[in-house]
């Protein structure tokens with residue numbers, strides 16, 4: 001039985017004060033859940049403040065990216081040790097905004113994944129196709145390439161700390177959500193691929209999140225799909241009421 005994971009990616013939004021206020025509001029929507037976990041990914045500058053705000057709760061605090069080295073001449077990067085020092089225990093890696101706007105490649109993303117895992121962080125690897133790739137029938141190839149390359153060299157025993165987020169690029173921040181059938185098809189494909197690359201039990205235990213315009217109005221039907229184990233939420237995570245409703249999705 002996989003615990004679902006409801007994750008909020010705050011992107012480049014919130015000062016420390018805004019972030020703490022938002023975290024406090026989100027906490028009001030988080031009773032102790034037996035079947036789900038909540039993760040917040042504030043900007044780097046607010047990780048420590050948010051971790052302090054949610055301390056004593058079960059909320060997981062995450063960075064929005066991470067370097068593979070502990071320290072060194074990597075201007076502009078954040079190390080896994082720094083994330084942990086600030087109170088974080090997870091890192092989002094390979095978000096489509098990193099891939100598209102900052103030209104992060106599968107090779108770089110793979111280094112980040114391995115670095116996060118080597119330092120005991122949870123690694124949330126984001127994958128997803130563009131509209132052109134989907135329309136030209138390339139979706140499954142794109143997902144397979146991103147996952148094979150992103151997880152190259154990851155050991156089976158490390159997979160317990162890997163979460164994959166399927167985020168079709170055409171659905172991120174656009175208001176267009178993949179239909180529940182489209183999302184389920186991609187998730188089932190990803191689980192099958194993981195069972196080929198690792199083992200069946202690794203695939204069965206691994207959580208696969210859907211991301212792309214998740215809202216209070218579509219979360220229930222998405223979460224009812226057998227291979228959807230949570231959501232990675234951007235826009236709607238900046239509003240505590242909306243994110244609270246998403247966290248408290250109704251099971252069918």
Ligand code: PEP
Pocket residue numbers: 009167171172173174175211212213214232233234235236
């Ligand atoms: C995201 O940032 O990962 C995301 C899915 O954004 P949105 O929910 O706004 O589409």
